[in-house]
Amino acid sequence: MFICFRRETMASSSQSGYFSQQEINKLQTTYDQGGLSEFATQIGKKLNDIENAxxxxxxxxxxxxxxxxxxxxxxxxxxxxxxxxxxxxxxxxxxxxxxxxxxxxxxxxxxxxxxxxxxxxxxxxxxxxxxxxxxxxxxxxxxxxxxxxxxxxxxxxxxxxxxxxxxxxxxxxxxxxxxxxxxxxxxxxxxxxxxxxxxxxxxxxxxxxxxxxxxxxxxxxxxxxxxxxxxxxxxxxxxxxxxxxxLPNTTVKIVELKRAQLKERIWMLATVSAAVGVLPVPGLTVAVNLGILVAAIIGFRKSLGLDDASLQRLANVTKKPVEFLKAEVRTPLMDEINKEFVTKMLLRPGFAAVSAVEMVLDPIPIIGSIFGAASSFAMISKLLTDVLDDLVENAQRVVTVAFATDPGHPQ
Structure with a gap:
């Protein structure tokens, strides 16, 4: 499983436009030498560069x-x-x-x-x-x-x-x-x-x-x-x-461009999570993963213009009632996003098995490290992909009605 995890993360990094060829070569060398921790550190630095650019x-x-x-x-x-x-x-x-x-x-x-x-x-x-x-x-x-x-x-x-x-x-x-x-x-x-x-x-x-x-x-x-x-x-x-x-969401195409860009971040977030998974400290992986997920979901929501302030600005520009736009957002992801909320998401079918395996193996040296890394990567990747798809679908509906000229849409 660890080998599959390594193959997937390296494939993702080699296809990402965030990294220069020189950086990819350095990542490959680090990875080949088995330095998952150092590899994840370099990925974390790139995420930090994106956040602070x-x-x-x-x-x-x-x-x-x-x-x-x-x-x-x-x-x-x-x-x-x-x-x-x-x-x-x-x-x-x-x-x-x-x-x-x-x-x-x-x-x-x-x-x-x-x-x-x-x-x-x-x-x-x-x-x-x-x-x-x-x-x-x-x-x-x-x-x-x-x-x-x-x-x-x-x-x-x-x-x-x-x-x-x-x-x-x-x-x-x-x-x-x-x-x-x-x-x-x-x-x-x-x-x-x-x-x-x-x-x-x-x-x-x-x-x-x-x-x-x-x-x-x-x-x-x-x-x-x-x-x-x-x-x-x-x-x-x-x-x-x-x-x-x-950019303001003025077309469905802009929303799709944002989806593609945000999707590239998911494997990096999952890699950082997996690096924590190799540390045989009970409960550490779960705690860190929850923090990663909370920050990522809130960030995705803002990037896709679904926070309250962005929706109000869109309503102002398009001269549509903000309540009309918010009615198109049909997802629980508009609620307060905290560790309790994310925990409930992870307990859904499909995530519970991965989380349970990780919790059981966390205290076991070596075996817990191998399976912990792989399960953390899979869990973060799956959940954030599902979250992104959900938010994009809602953002597309909002954009469509916001710029509609149909007389049936209120002005």
């Missing part, structure tokens, strides 16, 4: 470009909500201002003063705004991108960092034409506008600019979905994880 995103552009509205949209907030970035038609940002995510504070959007204003001339902007501290940049314009925007992009490019051009308030541009009786295919028009912007930026010296046309008030329309996907794909695995978990 920070993501700093700079949002820059000229005054009135829609930076604050974009920052609020990415955090699932409205302009009137507590903690929202200030919105106005005059320069409201006089210094770089951090706006942390309300649920995941390690994700921080930095609202930058308008570039090129009298208060912030271009020659001082890069140093005063501390460009080296950000993971990537969003350069926003309401209409045309200017020479200042291009100069900022060149400075970012010199630092070897990613940047993206975002034309905001595209919905206003379209609705204005439609009110005047000018009708057109939106996707065709988007392509034309993007091509024109690309040509202008290329002439300004930006090679292959990455451009998105969005409305920060319509998170599933225009190029907003492509923008989210691009941001995620251009981050390393851990920072991709951090950004993904912070």
């Amino acid at each position: 920070k993501l700093n995103i700079a949002v820059t552009g000229e005054t009135g470009a829609g930076k604050s509205t974009f920052i609020n949209a990415m955090r699932g907030l409205r302009g009137c909500d507590e903690g929202a970035a200030k919105i106005g038609n005059i320069e409201t940002t006089m210094e770089r201002t951090p706006y942390k995510h309300p649920t995941f504070p390690n994700v921080c959007f930095w609202d930058m003063p308008g570039v090129g204003s009298l208060e912030f001339p271009m020659n001082d902007y890069v140093s005063k705004m501390e460009f080296t501290t950000y993971d990537f940049f969003i350069i926003i314009s309401q209409n045309r991108f200017t020479e200042n925007d291009a100069n900022v992009a060149k400075e970012i490019q010199n630092l070897g960092k990613k940047f993206y051009f975002v034309r905001s308030q595209i919905d206003n541009a379209f609705s204005s034409s439609e009110r005047q009786g000018v009708y057109f295919d939106r996707m065709t028009e988007l392509d034309k506008m993007k091509q024109n912007i690309s040509c202008g930026l290329t002439k300004a010296g930006i090679s292959k600019p990455i451009i998105f046309l969005i409305s920060s008030l319509s998170l599933n329309e225009f190029h907003f979905p492509q923008l989210r996907e691009t941001l995620l794909n251009n981050l390393d695995k851990i920072k991709k994880d951090v950004l993904l978990m912070s």
